[in-house]
Amino acid sequence: MKSIINYIKKKYPERPAIGVVLGSGLDAFCQKLDSQVNISYNDIPNFRKASVKGHKGEFALGKLHNQNIVCANGRFHYYEGYQYEDVAIIIDILKGLGCELIIMTNASGCVVKEWKVGDLMLINGHLDYSFIKSNNKPSIISDGWYDSDLLSKVTEIASEININLRRGIYTWTTGPSYETAAEIKEIKQLGGHAVGMSGLPEIERIHNLNMKMIGLCCLTNYASGISGVELTHSEVVEKAQNSQEAFIRILDAIIKKY
Ligand code: HPA
Secondary structure: OHHHHHHHHHHOOOOOOEEEEEOOOOHHHHHHOEEEEEEEHHHOOOOOOOOOOOOOOEEEEEEEOOEEEEEEEOOOOHHHOOOHHHOOHHHHHHHHHOOOEEEEEEEEEEOOOOOOOOOEEEEEEEEEOOOOOOOOOOOOEOOOOOOHHHHHHHHHHHHHOOOOOEEEEEEEOOOOOOOOHHHHHHHHHHOOOEEEOOOHHHHHHHHHOOOEEEEEEEEEEEOOOOOOOOOOHHHHHHHHHHOHHHHHHHHHHHHHHO
């Protein structure tokens, strides 16, 4: 881990206070950074290769609104075969680089019929629907995990820039296949609003490392059984790309005000 962090620090010596983990199809945000340094995961000695389509697999470091930012453009998923504890290595790296705040983003399925595909959702609680740690029915975790001041601040920022930011419970499923309609029905009953295959191991690591976190989901499709349309990964990436404009605006505004 130390050698990975030192390798990045050598290429970009300034300390980034904010780390952004970018989900599938959400990489255009990196282009906003000035004096940008890009480090491919493939070029970092002893590091992993990113293998999921729609993920470039690089760190992009640079400045935005006079702050040093690091974007992880590409993350690792449990379904790629990593141990639960190893999925969140990106967070350990961002912490090692000096980040205090992590903005977690991902592409998610929308469980709420009344919301629109392309909406953004701020995470204010989560459900672990992976059944890795327990076979019990999952219940919503929120107390002590999602900072209410940060949630209010982000909601305020969104309304200032006219973004209809939803708020809700993110549900983690292991993937790689999309959920069945029956699973989505249950997730809805349990209180979930969005469902995705990344994030929870990372959210947990951020929590355990006492870092600040903002979680944003880009709702790229209706979850299985909500609209009757079949899901594909290429469609998810395409829809994520379509809602990048709002996504970039909100990230930009959060970083400006932080
Ligand atoms: N389910 C799980 N993960 C996802 C989805 C979904 O519907 N959309 C994007 N990532």
